[in-house]
Amino acid sequence: MNGEAEFLAGYDATAYPAVAVTVDVVALTIRDGRLCVLLVERAEHPFAGHRALPGGFVRADEGPDAAARRELAEETGLTPGEGQLERVHLEQLKTYGDPGRDPRLRVFSVAYLAFAPSLPDPSAGGDAAGAYWMPVDEAAALAFDHDVILSDGLERARAKLEYTPLATAFAGDEFTISELRAIYAAVWGEDLHAGNFHRKVLSVPGFVEGTGQTSTRGGERGGPKPKLYRAGDARLLHPALLRPTREDGVR
Amino acid sequence: MNGEAEFLAGYDATAYPAVAVTVDVVALTIRDGRLCVLLVERAEHPFAGHRALPGGFVRADEGPDAAARRELAEETGLTPGEGQLERVHLEQLKTYGDPGRDPRLRVFSVAYLAFAPSLPDPSAGGDAAGAYWMPVDEAAALAFDHDVILSDGLERARAKLEYTPLATAFAGDEFTISELRAIYAAVWGEDLHAGNFHRKVLSVPGFVEGTGQTSTRGGERGGPKPKLYRAGDARLLHPALLRPTREDGVR
DNA sequence: TTAATAGTGTCTTTCAGACAATATTAT
């Protein structure tokens, strides 16, 4: 059968149950050295009082990418055009559409993954009274299937840090190698050897480029003033930075 | 604003334009040493006479995964329960939902990627008179945005072969190292060094396991009888088999 | 001074890739 073709040729919108399409965003940032996710507090049933990923309906005149960026802007209080929101890395994660995942009607949710540099508390901007950043290891019992979505997003984020330079999306314009290492440590949940990490990062072509500048201060507990770097022009890391303690082969 | 929550609380199905959700499948197989994709011939407008990826509407009682497997079964003539269809690897690829991608109504398509061992011609089974396997390098000018979906699917497939043992999903139950190498060559579009590939495959834990058997015949143009292997229990290849001529870093 | 950090050097092991060599089989 010519599935889609045949179906749509005879499609009558009123003959089928209503379907809604939303976007949900797994927005990650680093705060105080911990990996945090943006959550909202639900006011309405179902799951009233539960935490959930920020999200909303895809409007008729926008694609899902635009909807995700709009939702992220609404929840974080960032406004388009100032460069901040544009610097947030946003990519599609996966679509969740099992029957019953929303008790009210059939909802397909296109989930997105966002990497943001440290942002002000979302309650400051917008009307998101119940929005905040929460460490990912404390984020549980989320509404709907958002626990699964968050888990999938974290795994994707951890994998992406291996073979892309996206860790720099968590940092400011200029950063030190130590700050970059802290990002990897927060996302992967394990410490990395400082010396080997330093040499490795500088050896990957296009990962970072030096600014020629040096930080005005050393570390909080001593140490020399580190050099400053900015993101390079590589889109893939080669060779990749592989996670350490991944059990071989995953049988 | 509590995006999804607020919206859905006040959701009235008749107050919003109709939205449809379909699945489209990029089903890949190897035929005569070439990577091929399953296509259908469209009979109806729009894009009548054009080729398209097989797909169809997600029914009310099934999730998108089940819908994709059902569509694949309908187009290939494979029937569930015989093991053949179950051995096809199927994974979600990406969702496409830009306004205007279907000229009739708003359609979100959840695309899937399938790896199948060599299958009979689809015209034999089912009622898919206009369905066939076509080499991917000849598949162009597809309906809707299916060129983009196919391109995304091919890139995903090429990447997956690097760090997963999914190449074995293109092979039969038992295969030789040469056959496995031919699969890599077909998907990546470049020849691989026989000696190095052989040693590499056997050195990755859990990639393949020997059957103790030997092929009954050597190659068509001579050579010793090769040993037979089956898929091992690894779900990730470590270390990975990286593609050769990828330009460093991709700036 | 003390302790912590930045950055570099060294060594070992693993692995990728080039290349060679040998044995086996279809034609």
Add this chain to the structure above:
DNA sequence: ATAATATTGTCTGAAAGACACTATTAA
């Protein structure tokens, strides 16, 4: 016999990881 293939061996260079070392700075 000839040519193609399967399989193993050898060598070189890249790269990961463990560890050590020096220089610099905050407290």
